[in-house]
Amino acid sequence: MSRKQLLWILMALLTAFILAACTAGEDAGEAPEDTDTAEGDNSGEEDDGAAAETPDLDGKTLYINNGQEPTSFDPSVGFDQVSWDPLNNLMEGLTRLDENSEAAEGVAESWDISEDGLTYTFHLREDANWSNGDPVVAEDFVFAWKHMLDPDTASPAAFLAYYIEGGEEYNSGEGSADDVNVTAVDDKTLEVVLIQPTGFFLDLLTNPAFFPINHQVAEETPDWYAEADTFVANGPFMLESWEHDSEMIFAKNPEYWDADAVNLDYVHFSMVNNSNTQYQMFQTGELDTASIPPEMSDELIDGDDVFIGESGGLEFYRFNITEEPFQNKKIRQAISYAINRADIADYVVKQGVEPAYGFVSPGFNTPDGRDFREENGDLVSFDPDLAQELLEEGMQEEGYDELPPIVLSYNTSDTNQAVAETIQDMLSENLGVDVTLENQEWNVFAEAQQNLELQFSRSSFLNDYADPVNFLESFTTDSYMNRTGFSSEEYDELIQNGKSETDEERRYEYLYEAERMLAEEMIATPIRYYNVVVLEAEGVEGILRHPVGYFDLKYADKAE
Amino acid sequence: MLKYILKRLLIMIITLWVIITLTFVLMVNIPGSPFNTDQASNETVQANLEAHYNLDQPYYIQYLLYIKSIATFEFGPSIKQPNQTVNDLLSRGFPISFELGIITIALAVVSGVLVGIIAALRHNGFLDYLTMGIAVLGISIPNFILATILIQQLAVNLEIFPTATWRSPAHMVLPVLALATGPMAIIARLTRSTMLEVLTQDYIKMAKAKGLSPWKVVFKHALRNALMPVVTIMGTLFAGILTGTFVIEQIFAIPGMGRYFVESINQRDYPVIMGTTVFYSAFLIIMLFIVDIVYGILDPRIKVHQKGGK
Numbered sequence: 001m002s003r004k005q006l007l008w009i010l011m012a013l014l015t016a017f018i019l020a021a022c023t024a025g026e027d028a029g030e031a032p033e034d035t036d037t038a039e040g041d042n043s044g045e046e047d048d049g050a051a052a053e054t055p056d057l058d059g060k061t062l063y064i065n066n067g068q069e070p071t072s073f074d075p076s077v078g079f080d081q082v083s084w085d086p087l088n089n090l091m092e093g094l095t096r097l098d099e100n101s102e103a104a105e106g107v108a109e110s111w112d113i114s115e116d117g118l119t120y121t122f123h124l125r126e127d128a129n130w131s132n133g134d135p136v137v138a139e140d141f142v143f144a145w146k147h148m149l150d151p152d153t154a155s156p157a158a159f160l161a162y163y164i165e166g167g168e169e170y171n172s173g174e175g176s177a178d179d180v181n182v183t184a185v186d187d188k189t190l191e192v193v194l195i196q197p198t199g200f201f202l203d204l205l206t207n208p209a210f211f212p213i214n215h216q217v218a219e220e221t222p223d224w225y226a227e228a229d230t231f232v233a234n235g236p237f238m239l240e241s242w243e244h245d246s247e248m249i250f251a252k253n254p255e256y257w258d259a260d261a262v263n264l265d266y267v268h269f270s271m272v273n274n275s276n277t278q279y280q281m282f283q284t285g286e287l288d289t290a291s292i293p294p295e296m297s298d299e300l301i302d303g304d305d306v307f308i309g310e311s312g313g314l315e316f317y318r319f320n321i322t323e324e325p326f327q328n329k330k331i332r333q334a335i336s337y338a339i340n341r342a343d344i345a346d347y348v349v350k351q352g353v354e355p356a357y358g359f360v361s362p363g364f365n366t367p368d369g370r371d372f373r374e375e376n377g378d379l380v381s382f383d384p385d386l387a388q389e390l391l392e393e394g395m396q397e398e399g400y401d402e403l404p405p406i407v408l409s410y411n412t413s414d415t416n417q418a419v420a421e422t423i424q425d426m427l428s429e430n431l432g433v434d435v436t437l438e439n440q441e442w443n444v445f446a447e448a449q450q451n452l453e454l455q456f457s458r459s460s461f462l463n464d465y466a467d468p469v470n471f472l473e474s475f476t477t478d479s480y481m482n483r484t485g486f487s488s489e490e491y492d493e494l495i496q497n498g499k500s501e502t503d504e505e506r507r508y509e510y511l512y513e514a515e516r517m518l519a520e521e522m523i524a525t526p527i528r529y530y531n532v533v534v535l536e537a538e539g540v541e542g543i544l545r546h547p548v549g550y551f552d553l554k555y556a557d558k559a560e
Numbered sequence: 561m562l563k564y565i566l567k568r569l570l571i572m573i574i575t576l577w578v579i580i581t582l583t584f585v586l587m588v589n590i591p592g593s594p595f596n597t598d599q600a601s602n603e604t605v606q607a608n609l610e611a612h613y614n615l616d617q618p619y620y621i622q623y624l625l626y627i628k629s630i631a632t633f634e635f636g637p638s639i640k641q642p643n644q645t646v647n648d649l650l651s652r653g654f655p656i657s658f659e660l661g662i663i664t665i666a667l668a669v670v671s672g673v674l675v676g677i678i679a680a681l682r683h684n685g686f687l688d689y690l691t692m693g694i695a696v697l698g699i700s701i702p703n704f705i706l707a708t709i710l711i712q713q714l715a716v717n718l719e720i721f722p723t724a725t726w727r728s729p730a731h732m733v734l735p736v737l738a739l740a741t742g743p744m745a746i747i748a749r750l751t752r753s754t755m756l757e758v759l760t761q762d763y764i765k766m767a768k769a770k771g772l773s774p775w776k777v778v779f780k781h782a783l784r785n786a787l788m789p790v791v792t793i794m795g796t797l798f799a800g801i802l803t804g805t806f807v808i809e810q811i812f813a814i815p816g817m818g819r820y821f822v823e824s825i826n827q828r829d830y831p832v833i834m835g836t837t838v839f840y841s842a843f844l845i846i847m848l849f850i851v852d853i854v855y856g857i858l859d860p861r862i863k864v865h866q867k868g869g870k
Contacts, residue, residue: 072643245653272724273819274813281724442592443590444590444592459598462599
């Protein structure tokens with residue numbers, strides 16, 4: 001083969017290559033254009049396009065950012081915020097969080113609870129329908145919950161359903177689906193039996209893991225949740241289009257029983273995973289809501305367009321009480337008293353976060369309507385003198401002349417590093433204790449913490465349901481979340497009672513005591529609560545952001 | 561020639577197998593699991609997850625399953641996006657990364673070579689200093705900083721281009737500029753220095769003496785030799801840019817495949833790690849092969865089919 005021939009062949013190949021690229025490019029460019037509604041400036045024109053498909057709607061559209069592609073819209077599988085924030089607007093469980101963030105009627109219009117607190121009978125709304133017109137029936141819930149508990153589904157949320165009789169057995173492979181005690185009495189009546197009275201069960205049901213699945217659709221199309229074409233919704237919105245990794249468009253669901261309350265015609269979700277970019281898109285009007293980039297916190301946090309809300313979650317540090325010197329309670333307490341949490345919140349983390357003086361974050365209502373945090377008061381504080389005193393006593397008890405070396409570990413991130421360095425500084429200044437810092441990549445870190453290989457390490461927790469026991473039960477002896485070596489029969493019993501006591505007031509007494517014990521034993525030291533900070537464009541209102549749970553656009557509105 | 565190509569193909573397959581095996585060994589040895597979480601969980605749930613993805617099997621079984629999935633080009637579902645297979649992710653992300661990459665490379669090569677030639681011809685002149693000064697800046701400024709500046713100036717302040725996402729040709733301008741500047745500068749400098757060297761050689765003097773036009777001397781005689789080093793870096797440049805760039809794709813929210821390289825490892829999403837590794841390696845190996853052949857075309861002194869036999 002001569003050189004010239006070869007050159008020709010290569011040229012031809014290259015041309016074909018580029019042509020292929022161009023065709024691919026056209027496809028990639030065209031598909032989104034059909035449904036493109038993202039340009040804020042010429043919304044009139046865009047709405048016409050959208051209105052052509054759904055002529056009844058006038059096209060009020062909210063542009064928000066989901067950050068990234070949802071993990072999964074299978075309610076049992078997508079156990080994270082990027083899946084459940086959108087899903088919470090596509091679907092509805094038996095109960096739904098209301099304006100006061102309390103569990104109110106959702107698909108169920110009423111329910112009866114047996115006297116022993118074990119049997120719940122839900123009456124479903126006659127007008128609750130799926131977006132394809134099917135009625136929402138009790139069997140849809142039975143199907144969905146058994147799907148969640150099926151070990152083959154491998155649902156990371158399955159443990160939430162262990163409160164149901166037979167749930168844990170089925171999930172661990174010891175029982176069968178038939179033994180899960182949830183039954184469709186008739187089309188609109190669902191009965192479920194729990195293993196023990198569970199005061200927060202109605203609240204638990206607002207969690208997306210308990211959403212129904214249209215069993216007829218799911219039996220026909222097992223992966224109905226993967227694409228917009230097959231997705232059936234029963235919430236305020238339905239899935240109009242879903243371009244993976246790029247965007248989703250939700251349209252108002254006319255079949256929703258409370259459709260009259262829904263103001264928006266469309267919701268457009270972008271998937272922009274860069275905090276600067278999404279803020280810049282907010283500036284240009286391409287997004288209606290955005291978060292504040294960390295480095296711009298000082299500049300923006302006091303603005304009029306900033307929404308700051310509570311978010312049931314805690315950043316804290318775990319002590320490993322199986323390692324020296326943390327087998328000693330006083331030394332643990334000394335460390336805790338030497339940390340100035342207000343400074344960490346105000347000058348290090350910023351973003352309007354609150355320092356944590358207890359484990360359960362504000363925003364949890366007690367039975368008499370007060371705040372759990374206020375009721376149980378401050379459990380830790382900043383007191384360098386007391387810290388010094390406790391350290392000396394502790395060292396004496398252990399017979400230390402010199403404190404064994406302490407390593408403080410955190411998973412690599414800018415904020416975590418800043419907090420860790422501040423704590424290191426505070427311990428040195430207030431206590432004369434020099435700790436070594438160590439950062440690890442998240443997965444390496446998590447594994448080491450699970451195996452009790454870390455001495456003093458960072459942790460975070462976000463609640464799955466709005467009850468303090470969700471966090472507090474982390475520290476029971478056989479909890480997967482323990483990660484401290486802590487084991488106390490007394491604490492285990494408090495938590496057991498805190499879950500199963502039928503008298504709500506008394507149940508909360510157990511929980512108060514459990515939290516106080518956690519602070520007294522100082523198994524972990526709280527640092528700060530999480531919050532949610534959102535920039536909202538002018539005219540955007542009515543987005544419900546609950547302390548625990550997922551945002552709700554049902555009542556959201558946007559002035560034109 | 562055919563024999564040479566067959567030989568190269570065999571070597572390519574062996575190389576690929578070595579890469580796959582090394583990747584597997586590395587994956588098994590890095591601590592962590594895709595299911596680690598700070599959130600509430602428990603042992604049964606974790607065990608179910610591991611069983612679901614065959615991670616509870618002994619390593620040799622996992623290895624065989626891997627080889628099987630690679631041999632059949634079915635990498636299975638992603639662990640972190642379970643309703644999508646790795647094939648879905650790659651076949652959706654690659655065309656977009658490829659589109660961005662091919663425009664970027666075209667821009668970088670054409671403008672880089674031109675700028676390099678001009679600088680060489682105006683050696684030590686004003687244009688030379690100006691273009692090479694800009695090239696040094698282009699190499700030194702990381703593309704993510706350039707990207708942020710471009711967005712802030714051209715999208716937010718002047719509102720000429722959209723900020724981010726991937727929809728229309730207008731959406732492509734900023735990411736292409738941000739991505740092309742670095743390679744463009746490298747190519748310009750490389751072209752300039754080899755061009756200077758070539759221009760002093762005897763055969764160029766000869767060509768000039770023959771009375772050929774300067775245009776013809778430069779493009780027909782000098783450029784062909786001056787391009788050799790550029791071709792050398794093209795292989796890696798192609799493979800690197802066409803398979804997506806994590807940072808630029810993240811900043812501009814471009815749904816390409818660049819992120820999977822980084823995120824799959826952070827998340828221990830084993831099937832995606834495998835898929836991206838195999839894909840990238842195969843692509844790179846093929847690119848290097850093409851580069852070798854292009855050498856032979858540009859410079860007849862290099863005998864392609866003898867190189868492998870040495």
